[in-house]
């Protein structure tokens with residue numbers, strides 16, 4: 001069994017780590033995670049019961065595959081620290097704005113890198129991840145890395161320059177989906193539904209809609225039309241959303257998200 005290490009296991013690294021444990025593709029003994037503070041180390045140990053260390057170098061020495069799960073601002077510092085220990089181990093990057101080219105400049109263009117853009121639903125087996133390998137990753141290595149991310153949901157191998165669109169479509173979009181669910185639930189609470197039930201109804205409604213798109217492969221517009229009875233309730237809500245430029249607002253938001261991703265990559 002391959003060993004996997006996490007340098008930083010916060011919101012996203014932790015979701016991948018937790019997803020791997022839930023799917024049982026790699027067991028606790030074969031996983032190590034690092035953090036900076038004792039408090040985070042204790043939290044990782046408590047939540048995941050994996051090996052822990054405060055030393056990034058120990059993560060690299062222990063592992064065949066290393067996920068760098070820190071914020072983009074400290075990526076370069078971590079890469080400098082570990083570059084002499086990487087040899088032919090596989091580096092998985094999950095950061096916005098950190099290109100393969102920029103990483104190769106620090107660790108060397110002979111190293112194996114897979115740039116990914118995951119999302120937090122990886123924790124519950126419904127993640128969506130893009131994978132872009134550098135030239136040193138073999139077909140076999142890529143298919144192994146893909147099998148890890150497939151066990152956390154779905155994954156697709158894509159050209160690296162599509163990563164900005166991926167951030168807009170799935171990396172960041174969970175945040176907008178959570179806002180949507182929260183707003184629907186607020187509406188139900190206004191109509192008298194208890195808060196906990198409102199989240200269940202709103203979230204299951206959105207989950208069901210997403211599953212309809214994926215399973216039926218029907219156009220989302222057609223699925224929307226199937227809900228709108230003539231002269232009924234839904235079309236009234238649709239009218240208000242169109243008046244309030246709901247779809248335009250979402251498009252504008254995703255444009256900003258993508259713009260920021262491009263800026264961060266310069």
Ligand SMILES: NC(=O)C1=CN([C@@H]2O[C@H](COP(=O)(O)OP(=O)(O)OC[C@H]3O[C@@H](n4cnc5c(N)ncnc54)[C@H](O)[C@@H]3O)[C@@H](O)[C@H]2O)C=CC1
Nearest residue numbers: 008009010011012013034035036069070071072094095096
């Ligand atoms: N949060 C999300 O939904 C997504 C995040 N990402 C990417 O994931 C990366 C991490 O983001 P988050 O998980 O949201 O941040 P986070 O702040 O939740 O996690 C970062 C973790 O790194 C740890 N850390 C900081 N310095 C360290 C060091 N020197 N050694 C070891 N650990 C250290 C922190 O204690 C923290 O636990 C970013 O590069 C981000 O672009 C990518 C896709 C989605």
Ligand SMILES: O=C(O)[C@@H]1CCC=N1
Nearest residue numbers: 095096167171172173
């Ligand atoms: O907000 C961010 O920058 C990260 C990247 C994708 C999701 N979270």
